[in-house]
Amino acid sequence: MGTIIEASATATAHSRPFAPGARKLADAAARLCLERADRTVDELDLLINAGVYHDKLLQEPALASLIQEDIGANPDPDRPLGAGHGTFSFDISNGACGLLTGIHLVDGMLASGTVELGIVVASDIDPEPGVSEGFGFPSVGGAVLLSADDSRAGFTAFQFATFPEYAELFGSYVDWHQDARRGLTHHGRNILTVEIAESYAAQALECAESTARELAGAQALDLGQVDLVVANASVPGFADGLARRLGVSAERVASPADGLATAHTAAPAVALESVQLASSRTVLFVSAGAGITVAAALYRA
Amino acid sequence: MALEGGADGSADGGSYTSRFAAVGALVPERRVSSDELMGSTKHRTHIELERLTGIHERHVVGEGEDSYTLALGAARDALAHWDGAAEDLDVLIVTSISRHVGGLRLQLEPTLSVSLKEALGARRAMSFDLTNACAGMLTGVFILNDLIRQGRIRRGMVVSGEYISQLGINAARQVRTVMSKQLASLTLGDAGAAAILERAPEGAPGIEVTGFTTLSEHSRLCLAFPAKIGRGESMYTDARAIHKISIEALPPLLREALDQAGLEFDEIDYLIPHQTSARAIKKGLKDVSASLGVAPKHVVVTVDEFGNTASTTHFVALRKYLSDGRFAKDDRVLLLALASGIEVGVVIFKVDQLVGRYGHDH
Numbered sequence: 001m002g003t004i005i006e007a008s009a010t011a012t013a014h015s016r017p018f019a020p021g022a023r024k025l026a027d028a029a030a031r032l033c034l035e036r037a038d039r040t041v042d043e044l045d046l047l048i049n050a051g052v053y054h055d056k057l058l059q060e061p062a063l064a065s066l067i068q069e070d071i072g073a074n075p076d077p078d079r080p081l082g083a084g085h086g087t088f089s090f091d092i093s094n095g096a097c098g099l100l101t102g103i104h105l106v107d108g109m110l111a112s113g114t115v116e117l118g119i120v121v122a123s124d125i126d127p128e129p130g131v132s133e134g135f136g137f138p139s140v141g142g143a144v145l146l147s148a149d150d151s152r153a154g155f156t157a158f159q160f161a162t163f164p165e166y167a168e169l170f171g172s173y174v175d176w177h178q179d180a181r182r183g184l185t186h187h188g189r190n191i192l193t194v195e196i197a198e199s200y201a202a203q204a205l206e207c208a209e210s211t212a213r214e215l216a217g218a219q220a221l222d223l224g225q226v227d228l229v230v231a232n233a234s235v236p237g238f239a240d241g242l243a244r245r246l247g248v249s250a251e252r253v254a255s256p257a258d259g260l261a262t263a264h265t266a267a268p269a270v271a272l273e274s275v276q277l278a279s280s281r282t283v284l285f286v287s288a289g290a291g292i293t294v295a296a297a298l299y300r301a
Numbered sequence: 302m303a304l305e306g307g308a309d310g311s312a313d314g315g316s317y318t319s320r321f322a323a324v325g326a327l328v329p330e331r332r333v334s335s336d337e338l339m340g341s342t343k344h345r346t347h348i349e350l351e352r353l354t355g356i357h358e359r360h361v362v363g364e365g366e367d368s369y370t371l372a373l374g375a376a377r378d379a380l381a382h383w384d385g386a387a388e389d390l391d392v393l394i395v396t397s398i399s400r401h402v403g404g405l406r407l408q409l410e411p412t413l414s415v416s417l418k419e420a421l422g423a424r425r426a427m428s429f430d431l432t433n434a435c436a437g438m439l440t441g442v443f444i445l446n447d448l449i450r451q452g453r454i455r456r457g458m459v460v461s462g463e464y465i466s467q468l469g470i471n472a473a474r475q476v477r478t479v480m481s482k483q484l485a486s487l488t489l490g491d492a493g494a495a496a497i498l499e500r501a502p503e504g505a506p507g508i509e510v511t512g513f514t515t516l517s518e519h520s521r522l523c524l525a526f527p528a529k530i531g532r533g534e535s536m537y538t539d540a541r542a543i544h545k546i547s548i549e550a551l552p553p554l555l556r557e558a559l560d561q562a563g564l565e566f567d568e569i570d571y572l573i574p575h576q577t578s579a580r581a582i583k584k585g586l587k588d589v590s591a592s593l594g595v596a597p598k599h600v601v602v603t604v605d606e607f608g609n610t611a612s613t614t615h616f617v618a619l620r621k622y623l624s625d626g627r628f629a630k631d632d633r634v635l636l637l638a639l640a641s642g643i644e645v646g647v648v649i650f651k652v653d654q655l656v657g658r659y660g661h662d663h
Contacts, residue, residue: 045303047515052409059534060398060525061434061641068517075518082553086514088303089642090433090440095410101429105444112451114305160427164419167411174407176532190527192409290410293428 002154003107005299006117006145007037008272012260013125013139021055023063025123025141027070029269033119033143034071044073045115046106047089050098051265053124053137057174057192064089067121088115095170096234096289097160098122098265100297103144104158110148119145122265127192134172134194137234138260142269153300159215163207163292169200170234170290196235204233204288209245211294212286219298221282223247228280230254232267233288239271242286277301302554302647304561305447306510317500319449320507321655322456325379326620327371327493328607333466334358338487342473350487353479355579359490359608361466368401369413371493372462373420375613378620379495380421382658385456390497392445392457393418393426396437396612398525400430401464405532417460426457434523435575436513436640437461437612438494442648443511445498452500460495463611467533474530485523485538488578490608494616506651509633510562514554516643519546523641538641540577547639548585552592555637558647566590569597569649570632571622575639576604576614597635623659628652 011028013019020028026049034041049064058066068074073087094101102120109115123141126132148154172195178188208231216223223246231239231253243253254271256263263270268285277283283299335351335358351357362371372395380387395414402408402416414428433440441459448454472486501507522543525536559566574582579602590596603618610617615636622628630653638646 056526057407058524058526059432060523060536061520061644062432064433065515065517065520065642065644068515069520073517075516080553081514081516081550082302082557084302084557086302087517088513089515089517090431090436090644093409093412093430093432094414095412098429104427108444108448108451108453109303111453112305112447114303114447162415162418162428164415167415170410172409173402174409174527176405188531189529190407190532194410291412291415293411293415 001148001150002152003110003146004149004152004154005277006147007033008144008269009033009036010266010269010273011141019139022051022053022123022125023055023066025139026051026067026121029141029143030067030071030119030121033145037145039117041071041073043117044087044119046109046118047073047087048102048105048120049091050102050120050122051124052093052095053127055125055127057127062089062091064091095291095293096232096264096267097287097293097295099142099144099268100285100287100295103146103155106146107155110146117147119143124264132192135192137262137264140260140263140266140270142266144269155297155299157215157219157298159211159296161211161294166203166292169197169203169292171195201235204238204292205241205245207292207294208233208242208286208288211296212246212284215296215298221298225282226284227252228254228275228283230268230271230283231286232271234262234264236261302512302514302557304510304512304558305450306508306562316452317450318507319446319498320501320505321650322497322499323379323383323658324616324620325375325382325495326617327374327378328617329360329362329366329491331361331363332358333361338469338473342476344477346476346478348479354488355605356488356608357605360492362464362491367404368397368399368462368464369416371464371491372397372413372417372460375462375493375495376417376421376458376460379497383497387421387423388425390423390426390456390458391454392448393423393428394441394444394459395430396432396441396459396461397463398432398434398437398611399464405467407527433644434641435611436638436644436646438616439636439638439646439648440513442496442498443513446508446511449498449500456497456499458495458497461612462493463613464491465489465611466491468536471528471531471533471535482537482539483535485540486536488609490610492607492610492613492617494613496616506653508648508650510558511648512558513646516550516645519643543643544581544585546643548588550645551589554645555593555647562649565595566593566597567595568633569635571599571601571634572597572637573601573615573618573634574637576618577609579604623655628656630656
């Protein structure tokens with residue numbers, strides 16, 4: 001029995017200030033994903049949100065619970081609480097590796113039979129355009145719908161690695177900036193800052209390559225058999241660069257649409273929009289992000 | 302609910318039983334009484350916080366302490382009471398709501414799990430952060446329990462450090478009356494907590510059931526985000542509505558989890574609820590017990606001493622009771638999460654070998 005991708009979807013916002021926030025982007029991607037899979041929202045047992053940059057940088061509750069409410073995933077007023085139904089939702093954070101991390105968690109709960117249908121959503125927006133410093137990710141949301149299938153292999157292996165010696169290359173934080181003009185203690189604002197060093201892109205490639213090769217080695221996979229690479233690290237050119245390093249030809253790389261090359265947590269879903277997953281036999285997913293953290297997965301479509 | 306476990310401790314797809322191998326906590330030395338906090342409010346509120354909540358004091362961070370240091374200290378405390386070592390951990394989950402590193406700077410990336418993994422020497426562990434309001438640690442337990450029961454991993458740690466006392470300081474500048482939506486912020490205290498889960502030896506007791514669900518139609522009753530008036534965060538809570546909804550929802554959900562484990566409510570020796578207010582806990586559990594017809598033998602209240610320490614409350618209480626020698630080996634404990642979302646979570650387990658790890662063997 002394998003965990004398979006039933007559908008994936010994205011939602012984008014092209015203009016501010018009237019464009020939707022991170023929550024609504026996740027809502028839209030989740031709804032489209034369910035529609036593409038011909039599933040109803042009440043079938044969802046599990047909803048994991050892996051986005052990092054939310055509207056207002058909400059810290060409580062989990063954004064996933066708001067998304068669950070928005071899309072109307074349970075309760076069913078005709079069925080009382082405690083009758084074996086419901087949806088469980090929570091947030092995870094693993095930077096650009098968040099979507100693959102969420103898929104790994106859903107894979108575990110599908111295998112145990114704890115859930116039958118799970119969705120991982122991710123979206124990012126600049127919470128305060130013009131105020132935030134260094135934020136360069138496009139506003140986009142993504143969703144991946146997962147279930148177990150007795151007849152297909154689906155996700156067969158995951159590999160995770162961290163390289164803390166490069167932690168300084170990618171950082172983001174919210175800190176108080178005093179407004180010097182006021183001269184009073186409490187005048188100022190909390191501001192988001194994102195800092196990505198120039199050397200991050202090259203280092204992410206190196207870390208991603210080593211993790212991907214480790215996965216391939218553990219699975220006795222000849223990288224020449226890979227017919228689709230879905231890779232992201234929040235910087236342009238990463239997927240092509242990784243494919244070159246791994247010896248996979250450029251036409252086997254899932255390329256994001258124009259303007260979305262630096263998509264952050266939703267990037268794997270963005271890349272899947274450009275390909276027919278069902279026509280690929282062996283798919284290599286690789287995400288790299290702050291930490292440097294790398295997540296890799298093998299999917300047999 | 303999403304449920305794991307069953308009457309024989311290993312039903313529904315699980316090949317193994319998981320158990321709590323050790324728990325740890327780090328509570329800061331510095332204390333602030335409710336009287337001191339209410340004495341610092343900007344407006345004359347006439348709120349008798351200690352009488353309302355039963356909270357006498359809470360511990361708050363001192364110089365050099367933050368979410369990260371509290372989590373690290375708690376993780377080390379758990380490791381010190383375990384037979385294994387950090388390098389044996391397969392998974393590390395950090396569940397802090399507050400991710401303050403270096404004072405009140407909120408760190409988004411990299412995750413706290415990257416630096417904790419490095420500091421602990423958990424080289425092999427797959428690591429990530431998870432947030433689920435005050436249900437975060439129990440959500441991490443739910444995930445680890447699932448992975449251990451399947452045999453996918455053997456050992457994992459869930460850890461949290463909460464530096465949230467600044468919310469109380471921010472609230473003290475704005476609260477005017479007992480109806481303020483920032484009243485709950487005045488109940489908060491700082492703490493770190495950690496739990497190590499492992500595969501139990503064959504036949505040994507452990508976690509009997511875990512269950513979770515999200516009543517998301519009430520997701521907007523408690524919202525926290527970076528403050529507009531100063532460093533840290535502000536939180537706005539309709540505590541009365543959350544309490545009312547939770548107490549109405551609990552009986553059928555508890556019944557579902559208890560049925561899955563083949564248990565009755567009065568077979569629970571110690572119930573450790575999320576610690577919000579002593580009065581709310583006592584009133585709520587009285588109503589729930591009346592609805593179920595029976596009551597657990599003991600209800601644990603530590604909020605008087607620590608305040609509401611967010612995602613860490615269950616394990617701060619568990620660690621205290623272990624240190625105090627309050628449990629017997631055969632005792633059965635129910636951890637109950639009620640958190641913004643609204644998240645309802647249940648973990649039922651036998652204390653067993655934990656008893657002997659904290660200087661008491663009964």
